[in-house]
Amino acid sequence: MEQGTGGQRSGGVRPCSPATLLHVIIQLMCSSNNINLGGKKMTSRVEDPAVAISRRRLWHGDLARFARRYGLQIGIVGVFLAMWAFFIIGAPRTFLAPEIYGAFMSTIPFFAIMALPLTMVIIAGEIDLSFGSIMAIGVLVFVNVWPRTGNWALAFVLLLVTGFLVGLLNGIIVVKFGIPSLVATIGTQFFWRGVVLVVTGGRPASLVPLKGTILHQALVGRLAGYVPAQMIWAIIVAVVVWVLLNRHRFGAHVYLVGDNRDSAMLMGVNVDRTRMIAFAIVGLAAAFAGLLASLEVNYFWVNLGEGYLLRTLASVFLGGTSVFGGVGTILGTFIGCFIIGAIEAGTVAIGLSGFWTQLIYGLIIVVSVSMHSVLRRRLARS
Amino acid sequence: MDYILEMRNISKRFGEVNALRQVNFAVACNEVVGLVGDNGAGKSTLIKIVTGYHTPDSGEVYFNGQKLEGLSVAEARQLGIETVYQERALANLQTLWRNIFMGRELTTHLGFLDVNGMKQETEKLMIGSMGFTSAAVAPDAVVGTFSGGEKQGVSIVRALYFNAELIILDEPTMGLSLSETRKFLEFVQGIKKAGKSSIFIDHNVFHVYSVADRIVVLDRGAVAGEFLTKDITLDELMEKMYRVAQTGSLD
Numbered sequence: 001m002e003q004g005t006g007g008q009r010s011g012g013v014r015p016c017s018p019a020t021l022l023h024v025i026i027q028l029m030c031s032s033n034n035i036n037l038g039g040k041k042m043t044s045r046v047e048d049p050a051v052a053i054s055r056r057r058l059w060h061g062d063l064a065r066f067a068r069r070y071g072l073q074i075g076i077v078g079v080f081l082a083m084w085a086f087f088i089i090g091a092p093r094t095f096l097a098p099e100i101y102g103a104f105m106s107t108i109p110f111f112a113i114m115a116l117p118l119t120m121v122i123i124a125g126e127i128d129l130s131f132g133s134i135m136a137i138g139v140l141v142f143v144n145v146w147p148r149t150g151n152w153a154l155a156f157v158l159l160l161v162t163g164f165l166v167g168l169l170n171g172i173i174v175v176k177f178g179i180p181s182l183v184a185t186i187g188t189q190f191f192w193r194g195v196v197l198v199v200t201g202g203r204p205a206s207l208v209p210l211k212g213t214i215l216h217q218a219l220v221g222r223l224a225g226y227v228p229a230q231m232i233w234a235i236i237v238a239v240v241v242w243v244l245l246n247r248h249r250f251g252a253h254v255y256l257v258g259d260n261r262d263s264a265m266l267m268g269v270n271v272d273r274t275r276m277i278a279f280a281i282v283g284l285a286a287a288f289a290g291l292l293a294s295l296e297v298n299y300f301w302v303n304l305g306e307g308y309l310l311r312t313l314a315s316v317f318l319g320g321t322s323v324f325g326g327v328g329t330i331l332g333t334f335i336g337c338f339i340i341g342a343i344e345a346g347t348v349a350i351g352l353s354g355f356w357t358q359l360i361y362g363l364i365i366v367v368s369v370s371m372h373s374v375l376r377r378r379l380a381r382s
Numbered sequence: 383m384d385y386i387l388e389m390r391n392i393s394k395r396f397g398e399v400n401a402l403r404q405v406n407f408a409v410a411c412n413e414v415v416g417l418v419g420d421n422g423a424g425k426s427t428l429i430k431i432v433t434g435y436h437t438p439d440s441g442e443v444y445f446n447g448q449k450l451e452g453l454s455v456a457e458a459r460q461l462g463i464e465t466v467y468q469e470r471a472l473a474n475l476q477t478l479w480r481n482i483f484m485g486r487e488l489t490t491h492l493g494f495l496d497v498n499g500m501k502q503e504t505e506k507l508m509i510g511s512m513g514f515t516s517a518a519v520a521p522d523a524v525v526g527t528f529s530g531g532e533k534q535g536v537s538i539v540r541a542l543y544f545n546a547e548l549i550i551l552d553e554p555t556m557g558l559s560l561s562e563t564r565k566f567l568e569f570v571q572g573i574k575k576a577g578k579s580s581i582f583i584d585h586n587v588f589h590v591y592s593v594a595d596r597i598v599v600l601d602r603g604a605v606a607g608e609f610l611t612k613d614i615t616l617d618e619l620m621e622k623m624y625r626v627a628q629t630g631s632l633d
Contacts, residue, residue: 249493256484259473266435266471267485268455326475 076320076332080339087342090350100345102226106296108341109234111308112334113289115315116234116241117281119333120251122316124278125258125325126181130170131286131312132305133192138163138287139300140196143205152215159287166192167283171276181279196302205300220295230292234334237285242330254278258325314361315340317368324373340364384411385444386548386579387432392441394427401427402438403603409548414570414580416594416611418587420627423600425583429550432581433465434458446547459486462547466537466554474526479504481525482540507539531562538569549573549580555589567593587623591616601626 088095114131121128141162146155166188173184210216221229245251253274256264265271286305294300319336321328344357387409394402402424409415417425430436431443434453443450445461465471472481479500488496488503504521519532528536534554541549551570555563570593573580584590590597591611597619598608606626609619625631 243494247495247497249487249489249495252480252483252487252495255476255480256473259475260471263467263471263473264484266433266455266465266467268434268459269485270456326473 073320073329073331076318076335076339080335083339083342083346087346087350091346094345094349098226100349102228103345104338104341105231106228108337109228109230110289110293110296111312111315111341112234112337113230113237113292114282114286114308115312115319115333115337116237116330117278117285118312119316119319119321119328119330120241120245120254121181121278121282122321122323123245123258123325123328124254124275125261126174126275126278127323128167128170128181128185128279128282129309129313130166130185130189130192131282132308133189133196134163134166134283134286135290135293135305135308136196136302137166137192139290139294139304140199142291142294143207143300144199146210152210152213156215156291159291160284163287163290164280164284167286168276168280170283171279174279175272175275193306200302202302204302206298207294207300208298210295211298216295219292230296233288233292234337238330238334241281245330250274250277255326258327260326310361311340314365318364320368323369385409386411386413386446387581388444389428389431390442390444392428392431392438392443394424394431394436394438400603402431405441405600405603405605407598407605409579409581412574412577412579413596414574414582414594416590416597417581417583417600418585418590418597418623419600419606422602424603425600426552428600429465429552429581429583432458432548432550433463456485459544462545463550464541464544464546464548465550465552466534466541467552472525472533472536474524476525477522478508478519478525478536479521481536482507482543484540486544503543507543530557531559531565534558534562534566538566547578549578551580551582551584553583553585555584555586563589587620588616591619599623599626601630606631 084095094100114135118128118131138159142155142159145158146152149155170181170185170188173179173188174181177184217229219229219233223229223232245254253264253269253271256267256269257271257274261271290304294304315336316328316333317323317336318339319329319332319334321333340361343360344354347356347360348354385408387407389405389407392402392405392407393400405424405428407428417428419425427436431438434455434457437452443453445463450461473484479497482504483500488499490496501521508519508521519528525533525536534557538554555566558566567589570580570582574593574595582590582594594611596608596610597614599606599622607622609622
């Protein structure tokens with residue numbers, strides 16, 4: 001993790017960081033390669049030492065660049081593997097059995113599907129705290145349309161449209177009225193939760209009759225009797241968001257807006273539209289995740305989405321996305337979700353009480369956000 | 383004379399402040415115009431109207447004889463108006479190629495990025511146009527790690543790449559070392575040789591005088607006077623500018 005944001009100076013590599021480890025491993029592999037090659041060639045010609053040095057430098061330069069570019073991702077993968085190993089050693093009976101992974105794949109996608117697009121909002125320098133309520137308002141539309149029309153496909157489409165529009169409204173409030181997104185989305189979070197409570201009167205709605213439909217099978221069925229369909233959806237969302245962020249003009253603008261809004265504006269980037277669309281996509285994903293979570297338990301509870309706020313945000317920040325904007329990766333968030341999702345089960349399995357999970361979540365958010373602040377200041381000075 | 387840019391009776395207010403009052407300003411084809419004046423004279427406002435960032439309250443803007451209305455930054459760049467801001471117009475946490483193509487990414491019809499194309503172009507530009515050979519200035523390098531001169535080079539290359547007709551240089555020598563400044567002034571002369579036009583804004587009258595064909599002096603939102611550099615000595619110009627700042631009149 002020490003290597004932090006996508007491109008830092010190579011000087012900051014500390015011993016024992018995963019990035020350094022990988023660095024050393026690759027270097028070892030390469031140097032043994034060189035020795036082999038040299039051995040074969042020895043008979044024909046002796047390599048000029050200057051060439052050898054420059055080649056070594058080249059390797060070193062490439063490695064440094066590689067570490068700088070992917071340091072963030074290498075770091076998070078390292079943290080993930082270390083934690084996994086720790087849990088396997090601490091609770092082998094739990095973590096070597098397939099059941100726990102089935103459980104992870106069924107629950108983690110609910111917030112992973114929101115954390116992935118939320119990464120784009122945070123890279124753009126904004127934040128959204130209202131997605132938990134958007135989950136509920138989306139499903140509220142679904143459970144009102146579907147019984148009346150008998151058409152779950154229509155209800156599903158309207159759920160997605162509602163999510164998109166509610167998200168877009170967040171964007172409009174932030175962009176057009178110039179209200180900081182932190183404040184705006186606290187407001188909309190309460191507002192939409194209130195709408196759900198007022199409309200339902202607090203009564204849950206049953207989704208049991210949907211069992212056995214294609215919708216239920218496609219969204220929360222079990223593939224080969226084991227892999228939850230929502231896991232497949234989480235992967236699809238990850239791929240789509242990755243392509244959007246890294247291979248589409250929209251994503252390029254997301255990074256520019258979060259990095260330096262003024263310069264993006266001076267260079268003709270449509271800053272307002274970019275931010276509004278980012279909010280709308282989070283809304284769309286939240287409504288979808290809300291339906292998944294409700295179908296999984298066959299009921300729509302009016303408090304749907306409460307309790308997702310902390311772990312979703314923690315996943316994004318743990319994944320290396322900077323709270324100041326401009327930096328972040330989809331792979332980081334995806335793995336961050338699994339780390340956050342595993343902490344709860346893991347702490348209990350290794351014998352700590354469940355009370356520890358909140359403490360660890362909190363620690364992770366504070367440490368990862370502080371780390372980015374330090375790295376960013378260091379970069380600004382260099 | 384053919385004008386590439388003509389601005390007639392431009393006025394712009396920000397609340398109580400009259401940033402520009404009935405300004406007439408023009409740039410001829412293949413002319414380098416120096417725009418000088420004290421802080422708050424309205425230089426930046428005038429420039430930002432040309433680049434589509436601000437809309438004038440009244441007045442007309444013509445580019446290549448064509449009247450411009452409701453101009454956006456993206457449209458201005460499409461027309462061939464590029465601006466070299468100081469390093470402040472770079473995204474410091476992003477890679478070089480993303481900065482070069484900021485706001486004008488190479489994409490397919492559906493908006494998907496041509497990442498390899500942009501990286502290759504960036505590599506070519508850096509070696510070809512700017513003569514950067516330092517390994518640190520690679521397409522994938524993060525711009526925040528560059529020196530001030532390198533950052534300025536990035537801004538310039540960015541303006542040049544898109545075949546600009548009119549290149550606006552907004553205080554480009556600020557923060558540059560002596561040798562970087564010299565290289566930069568050579569670059570401005572290069573703009574003229576290439577048959578393009580330029581507006582050069584700088585606090586340093588000496589820099590402007592050495593490369594501009596004509597110098598326009600702005601004072602408190604209005605044009606105080608203009609001179610062909612061949613008709614005036616540097617000393618006379620500085621004398622007049624000093625008088626304008628003191629009294630609001632040239633003579």
